[in-house]
Amino acid sequence: MADAVVTDTRTRTEPGFFRRNKLAIAPWIFLIPALIFFAIYVVIPIFESLWLSLYQWNGLYDAEGNSTAVWVGFENYARLWGDPNFWTSLRNNIAWLVLYMLAVPAGLFIALFLNQTVTGMRFYKSMFFFPFVISQVVVGLIFGWFYNPDFGVVGTVWKAIFCEETTNILGNTTFRCERPVPDILSSEQWATYGIIAAGLWPQIAYCMILYLTGLNNVAADQIEAARLDGAKGWKMLWYVVVPQLKPATFIAVVVTVIGALRSFDMIAIMTQGGPFGSTNVLSHYMFEVAISEYGERYGYGSSIATVLFGIMLIFISYFLWRMYQDEKGGR
Amino acid sequence: MxxxxxxxxxxxxxxxxxxxxxxxxxxxxxxxxxxxxxxxxxxxxxxxxxxxxxxxxxxxxxxxxAVFTQSAAAQYMLNSVLITVPSVVISVALACLAGYALAIYRFRVALPLFFLFVAGNFIPFQILMVPVRDMSVQTGLYDTIAGQFLFHAAFQTGFCTLFMRNFIKALPFDLVESARIEGVAEWRIFWYVVLPLVRPAIAALAVLIFTFVWNDFFWANVLTQGESAKPITAGVRALNGQFVNNWHLVSAASLLAAIPPVVCFFLMQRHFIAGLTLGAVK
Incomplete structure (x- = not known):
């Protein structure tokens, strides 16, 4: 009898290695496919890029299959310092960051406007969200056409206000304008702002939807209580509603910052960085340098990417820190 | 209100x-x-x-x-489908597994690994561009459909894991606990207990990733060259050059490119919005 008990406990306490460490091994088995994939395509390339930024390389390999990259140390960064295109791009990146932030209050404003329950509201909400769903390439094309001085909407409206239609000797209609029609995307001064305005359109839609979801969760009793205390309008918004929308605001800011620094598609479509590099941002300039018609400059391109990565890292660290605080608090 | x-x-x-x-x-x-x-x-x-x-x-x-007969638009659309669908399937599948691991098990590196996925999701594409392009050229994946969907799947795994982990974390842990006491194997808990519960998250991720990948333009430029593997976004730009001043055709092509994500959005609106808020604003 006693023997039987002993053998029984022995088989229980000495199962196989895998079974004993089940809870320690299992997570890794679930994680491995994602980790391998993510490491190959995301984590390792980051370090490769950082490393490559210290080389000069046209992307070619010699006959033996060895890379032709030449170590140049920090020379790429020294060149960046003296590269006016780099500074223009950086300045434009800052303009994007600052002006793109307008999407957050604008999105809140539209969300407040739409936060009603009249019939058909769902339809209106989804239609207002529409611009975010379509590709930025399409948005870029739409606005490129919108801004066109000859036959775009801006040109047409301008002509209606400032121009007089006349017919010349040959019978063709011409316009005589008090002020010439602005060609926004060909103006070194205005093109960047034109593109940012176009970019704001889908971004406002995104922020709006975040706030609409947030507004659904605003505690009704607090609003009622504040109303009884005589709060209304701006005061109500600022002191009662906005604090409750904090999670939505946080995400709106995160996605707007990321969106601003990632802006590439619209620039590539609308101006390709021109006129004379005046609308370049780091992401587009990097692409232009690394894969250009004049041969590939992978090393120099990587140094630009590294600078952009550095800027982004400041924001990423802040977001992660905030998330970490939430994780700690959430336990 | x-x-x-x-x-x-x-x-x-x-x-x-x-x-x-x-x-x-x-x-x-x-x-x-x-x-x-x-x-x-x-x-x-x-x-x-x-x-x-x-x-x-x-x-x-x-x-x-005319867009279809005078250009390679049909090819581009097909390419977009062939790139987007595998990207969605792979990234969501990987994220279900990884999200489960990060949400259910308590082990020391769970949080750092989770943050790795989150951070990877926010980095600028340019920092990956040269190595990924070089790797694709070396392995023969450059200018192919597979080269694009493998990259998209890997990159989107970051976002999907972030979303999935938070979603699973919010499920009642007792479910897993009691299954363990019953002696159910870990992978069976995943398959029979957790997976049925994360269906809304899978739906949300599927529509979102579909839209993200469909609308990609940057990687289409980095990883393709000719018409054979170009998706519609890059195709529309090529058409813009081909149909100069034929604005009616350019517009038609652009709207065609926009239709699939728009349809997707209208069909699965609720899931789409849940996904966009990163699961944080419920």
Whole structure:
């Protein structure tokens, strides 16, 4: 009898290695496919890029299959310092960051406007969200056409206000304008702002939807209580509603910052960085340098990417820190 | 509710609000409406300068058919589907596994690994561009469909894992606990207990990733060269060069490129929005 008990406990306490460490091994088995994939395509390339930024390389390999990259140390960064295109791009990146932030209050404003329950509201909400769903390439094309001085909407409206239609000797209609029609995307001064305005359109839609979801969760009793205390309008918004929308605001800011620094598609479509590099941002300039018609400059391109990565890292660290605080608090 | 429901402000206010709504919507979507009108115009209208007024005749079918017959648009659309669908399947599948691991098990590196996925999701594409392009060239994946969907799947795994982990974390842990006490194997817990519960998250991720990958333009430029593997976004840009001043055709092509994500959005709106808020704003 006693023997039987002993053998029984022995088989229980000495199962196989895998079974004993089940809870320690299992997570890794679930994680491995994602980790391998993510490491190959995301984590390792980051370090490769950082490393490559210290080389000069046209992307070619010699006959033996060895890379032709030449170590140049920090020379790429020294060149960046003296590269006016780099500074223009950086300045434009800052303009994007600052002006793109307008999407957050604008999105809140539209969300407040739409936060009603009249019939058909769902339809209106989804239609207002529409611009975010379509590709930025399409948005870029739409606005490129919108801004066109000859036959775009801006040109047409301008002509209606400032121009007089006349017919010349040959019978063709011409316009005589008090002020010439602005060609926004060909103006070194205005093109960047034109593109940012176009970019704001889908971004406002995104922020709006975040706030609409947030507004659904605003505690009704607090609003009622504040109303009884005589709060209304701006005061109500600022002191009662906005604090409750904090999670939505946080995400709106995160996605707007990321969106601003990632802006590439619209620039590539609308101006390709021109006129004379005046609308370049780091992401587009990097692409232009690394894969250009004049041969590939992978090393120099990587140094630009590294600078952009550095800027982004400041924001990423802040977001992660905030998330970490939430994780700690959430336990 | 804030702002105060319009019903409480009287019938006039409500009527005014309802009358203003469509006007506001038309103003908001003006660029889109304008391009839609252009896409159904005839070439004659474009040439005579009638690009903003009402079309003199409607050429909806002609224009959209012309896009397909005069360009490689059909090929581009097919490529987009072939790139997008595997990206969605792979990234969501990987994220279900990884999200489960990060949410259910307590081990020391769980949080750092989770943050790795989150951070990877926010980095600029340019920092990956040269190595990924070089790797694709070396392995023969450059200018192929597979080269693109493998990258997208890997990159989107970051976002999907972030979302999935938070979703699973919010599920009642007792479910897993009691299954363990019953002696259910870990992978069976994943398959039979957790997976059925994360269906809404899978739906949300599927529509979102579909939209993200479909709308990708940057990687299409980095990883492709010719027409054989180009998705529609890069294709539309090529068409823009090919159809210079044929604005009715360019507009039609752009709208075609926009249709699949738009349909996706309208069919699965609720899931789409849940996904966009990163699961944080419920």
């Amino acid at each position: 804030f702002p105060r429901p319009i019903e409480k402000s009287g019938a006039t206010a409500k009527a005014a609000y309802q009358a203003f709504l469509p006007i506001a919507l038309i103003m908001w979507l003006l660029p889109l409406l304008a391009i839609f009108l252009t896409s159904i115009r005839s070439a004659a209208d474009i040439n005579s300068g009638n690009v903003f007024g009402w079309p003199s005749e409607f050429a909806l079918i002609e224009n959209y058919a």
